[in-house]
Amino acid sequence: MAKRLETNVPGDFYVNTNCIDCDQCRQIAPASFSAVRGMSAVTTQPRDEQERRLAQYALLSCPTGAIGSESNDGLQEAMSDFPLLVDENIYFNGFTAKNSYGASSYLLVHPEGNWLIDSPRYLPQLVEKFEAMGGIRYIFLTHQDDVADAARYAEKFGAERIIHEWELQAQPGAEHVIHGTEAVEWSPEFRIIPQPGHTRGHLVLLYQGRYLFTGDHLAWDRDTQDLDAFEDFCWYSWAEQGRSMQRLAEESFEWVLPGHGDRKQLPAAEMQARMAQLVQRMEVPS
Structure with a gap:
């Protein structure tokens, strides 16, 4: 108890x-x-x-x-607020899963089909909300740690899961498998970028050149008030994560939307400058 x-x-x-x-x-x-x-x-x-x-x-x-x-006063009303708006057409799902260690997941509402980025717990209330918001076409899985109930959502909505080949053991039935370390131009608005480090097949998703869904690769640290990566929770290779971060620093984006850690929006130029500083702090080997 x-x-x-x-x-x-x-x-x-x-x-x-x-x-x-x-x-x-x-x-x-x-x-x-x-x-x-x-x-x-x-x-x-x-x-x-x-x-x-x-x-x-x-x-x-x-x-x-x-x-x-x-007191449970107002709790039902609070539940009905989810998913919570983050910005424009992007929502935080809440209802995190124990088997993803409480990782954040997101819903991206899009006219060509909605994206679920990583997965919350499977809940009827969320299913109803997702249905009302247009269902789910794609489930983008950043890495094996945060798949949670992705398979159940995929089955319910007939959604197509996207995962890297090196994370496939966590979602062996995934419909789309990303290979290697080169970025994939999924469509004009969606760019899938392999970022090995935290895990070998970690992916990030860049939407509209503004919103970066980073999984466990990159987050905002509220204590230091800066971008950060987490060496203590790097399961594959810290050196490789640094090299990945160096490549990512060449991208332009305004939002960091992580699985663990705080979300943050900054002007693109400031974000790029902070990314360059992070790469320096990570002491990326040449």
Whole structure:
């Protein structure tokens, strides 16, 4: 039986011992949740309706059910808000999966068919929302860690999954397999870029030259207030990840939309400058 952590302040919302420190709640509701002793905790109870709604989004998005509330008032309404708008036609799905360690996934609504980037938990509520928003044509899988319930969504919507050959063991029935390390011009708006490092077959997706879906390759670090990659969570090759980042730094984009870590929008020129600085910090071997 999960227990309420002593690190929570008294009040309605709390984190229990099921927490796996995935960081989702701190991304969604940073005014209420903080990192304490290797887990998350409620360090400030919501002070208004907006903060309460964000705390409810965090509760619903937690992959392990580690967030509780003494009152469920408004929780159904909060659930109906998902997926949450990020920018223009891009949405954050919430409802993260334990087997992807709470990774963020996204829905990209497009007139030629919607894209699911990585996968949330399979939930009837999300299925209904996805149906109402036009279904799913493609499921883009950045790498093997974050496939979650992609196969179930693919079966439900008849969607076509895209994954790299070196990650195929995680989704052996995938309909489209990317090979090698050269970028693929999927269509005029979609560019698939292999970025080996975190895993051997990691992919990122660049949409409209503005939005970069980065999986676990690249994220915004709220502590340093800068772009970052995570050497402690690099499962294949840090040197290779650095070389991949060097190639990625030549691309132009404004948004970083990661699986783990914070999202960030910057002017393209500033993003490129920060990418160049990140490559320097990673000490990429020649």
